[in-house]
Each structure stands twice: as structure tokens, then as C-alpha cells.
Amino acid sequence: MRKLIEFIRSVYVVVLFVVLEAVAVSYYAHSTSYxxxxxxxxxxxxxxxxxxxxxxxxxxxxxxxxxxxxxxxxxxxxxxxxxxxxxxxxxxxxxxxxxxxxSKYRFATAAVVGNTANRAQNLLTLNRGRGDGVVEEMAVLSPDGAMVGYVIDCTERYAVVLSVLNTSFRASGKLAGSDYFGSIYWDGLDPHQVVLGELSKYADPQPGQEVLTTGFSQYFPEDVLIGWVESASLNENRTSYTVRVRLAAEMTRLVDVVLVENRDRFEILDLERSEQVKQHTRLK
Known part of the structure; x- marks a missing residue:
């Protein structure tokens, strides 16, 4: 009891102040509406x-x-x-x-199941054949559209491609941005290079210049990328260039390819072999 009285005595001033403040605030709050x-x-x-x-x-x-x-x-x-x-x-x-x-071109895809690059007569084997719409002489391109070769034979399920790395391969190529063209072939030396031969002496090939297909071939559409000029030299008679071309297609790393058929090819061949054409071209 004594401690309680001492506690009240120590805080009564604060308690009294709070009570008086509350009364004052209450009085002030109710004094006017404002x-x-x-x-x-x-x-x-x-x-x-x-x-x-x-x-x-x-x-x-x-x-x-x-x-x-x-x-x-x-x-x-x-x-x-x-x-x-x-x-x-x-x-x-x-x-x-x-x-x-x-268009006059038909496209298909195939996977490479066989490929050689260390011989003179290199071939590729594809897992698509006649049953899949593949026919002889279809152009074969890499997935990014570079020259690879063309189909030379088919079964119902498979096709064999004459690789650009084959000494029997022939196509026509030109320098990008010009009308000068020549023959594309492989000399059997470097699996990363082909040769653009019989190019006019006026062509002036430059290192790094693109080499494209001409469209004259019955296999390849026009402007398919073949590669880039690495070097060029005039022949002994200085009448034409022989150009070494770095291939755009990675021939030793092919997994998938794109096949292209020229729908007009058979019509053109039939016309060129017609009897009328033979009569005008027969030697007299």
C-alpha cells in the first residue's frame, strides 16, 4: 500500500496534466462548429x-x-x-x-546418310528417293542455299548425289555483279576450293568477290552462291582467268540438304532434242 501511494505521488502531476489537457481539448472541440x-x-x-x-x-x-x-x-x-x-x-x-x-522450281529436303570428300570421285547419299518425289538431276544445296551437287541416281528410298568435290562435276558460274562467266569444276586438290575456269580476261576478279551460278545449267537456279574468289591468274596466252574459289558449303560437315527441281527442265530437254532441232543442227 505504501508503495502504491508513493507511485501515485510520483506520477500524479503527469496524470493531472493529461486530464486537464483532455478537458481543455474537449472544451475547445465543443466550443464552436469551426x-x-x-x-x-x-x-x-x-x-x-x-x-x-x-x-x-x-x-x-x-x-x-x-x-x-x-x-x-x-x-x-x-x-x-x-x-x-x-x-x-x-x-x-x-x-x-x-x-x-x-514458280518453276520445286523444293524438298533430305538428310545426308553418306558422304565422302577424300577421293577424286566423291558422292553423297540421301535418305530420300523416288517415293519422296526426288528425281535425277535435281540440284542439291546446303541449308543456307550454297551449291553442293546434283542427283545422279535414285531408288524408291535413297538418292545418290554427284558432289561438287568430284572431278566429273561441271556447272557454270559467274562473278557477282558482272556478266562474265566460266566453268566450275574441281581439280581434286583442296576439298574447300573449286575452280572457275575460262573466265574472260576482262572480268577482273577480286579476292572476296562472290561467285554465283548463271542459270544456264539445267540443274541449278540462277544466283545460287558457290563461294568467294581466293585468287586469280591469267593463262599462258593471257586470254582467260583461272580463279580459285573458296566453297560456301561446308562439304565435310553436311547433315541436311535442300533439293531443287526445275519444273521446266524436261520440256526444255525435249525441245532441244526434238527432230526439228536435229534437222537444223545435222551436219551437211
Whole structure:
């Protein structure tokens, strides 16, 4: 009891001050309507601040769940975007393939199941044959569109390709940006190079210049990339260039290829072999 009296004696001044302040504030608050409105506004402001503080604290502790919800939404949107892009790509491919179907060239793909590069007569074997629409004399390109060779024989399931790295291979090639052309062949030396021979002395080939197909060949479309000029030298009579060309196709690393058929090839061959043409070309 004595300690309680001592405690009350030590704090009664503070308690009395608080009680008097409360009475004064109550009297002031009820003195006029203006003061009541001001105190109400201030109390609402303080209460709003306190509620905002606690709301911020609650929001902080719920950030994890909110992030998970946002992540799920982002994932759903990404899936929808991927589906949209896939649909757009499919539409573009359909349009592209429709355009191809209307052109004079027909395209197919195949995998390389056999390949040599260390002989004079190198060949490739493909896992597609007549049953897949492959026919003799189809051009064969690398996946990025560079010259590889052309089909020389087929079975129902397989095809054999005369590689550009074959000393029997022949095609026509030209320097990019010019009308000068010559004969493409392999001399059996370097599996990364072929030769562009019989090129006009006026051609002026430059190192790094692209070498392309001419379109004169019955096998290859025009402007198929063959490679790039590495070096050039005039023959002894200084009438033509012999150009060494770095192949664009990695012949020793081929996995897949693209086959190209000229739809007009048989019509052109039949015309060139017609009896009328033979009559005009027969020696007299």
C-alpha cells in the first residue's frame, strides 16, 4: 500500500496534466462548429496516415503473392504471344510455299546418310528417293542455299548425289555483279576450293568477290552462291582467268540438304532434242 501511494505521488502531476489537457481539448472541440470541423479534419488526416502506414506494411508482406500472380499473368501473355507469332509465321510460310508452288522450281529436303570428300570421285547419299518425289538431276544445296551437287541416281528410298568435290562435276558460274562467266569444276586438290575456269580476261576478279551460278545449267537456279574468289591468274596466252574459289558449303560437315527441281527442265530437254532441232543442227 505504501508503495502504491508513493507511485501515485510520483506520477500524479503527469496524470493531472493529461486530464486537464483532455478537458481543455474537449472544451475547445465543443466550443464552436469551426473548431469541431478542424479537429475532425485533423483527426481524419492522422487516422488516414496511420491506416496508410499499416496498409503499406500489409502490402509489403503480400508482395510475394502479388509477384506470383503477376508472373502467372506474364506467363499466360507470353504463351499467347508465342501462339500469335507461330500463327503469323505459319501464315507467312504458307504464303511462301504457295509462291514456290507457283514458280518453276520445286523444293524438298533430305538428310545426308553418306558422304565422302577424300577421293577424286566423291558422292553423297540421301535418305530420300523416288517415293519422296526426288528425281535425277535435281540440284542439291546446303541449308543456307550454297551449291553442293546434283542427283545422279535414285531408288524408291535413297538418292545418290554427284558432289561438287568430284572431278566429273561441271556447272557454270559467274562473278557477282558482272556478266562474265566460266566453268566450275574441281581439280581434286583442296576439298574447300573449286575452280572457275575460262573466265574472260576482262572480268577482273577480286579476292572476296562472290561467285554465283548463271542459270544456264539445267540443274541449278540462277544466283545460287558457290563461294568467294581466293585468287586469280591469267593463262599462258593471257586470254582467260583461272580463279580459285573458296566453297560456301561446308562439304565435310553436311547433315541436311535442300533439293531443287526445275519444273521446266524436261520440256526444255525435249525441245532441244526434238527432230526439228536435229534437222537444223545435222551436219551437211
Amino acid at each position: 473548431t469541431q470541423a478542424r479537429l475532425l479534419a485533423r483527426s481524419n488526416q492522422v487516422a488516414g496516415g496511420v491506416r496508410g502506414l499499416f496498409a503499406g506494411i500489409r502490402r509489403y508482406f503480400t508482395l510475394g503473392s502479388e509477384n506470383r500472380v503477376l508472373l502467372a499473368r506474364v506467363t499466360a501473355l507470353e504463351e499467347r504471344l508465342a501462339a500469335y507469332e507461330e500463327a503469323q509465321t505459319a501464315a507467312r510460310l504458307d504464303a511462301y510455299m504457295a509462291g514456290i508452288a507457283e
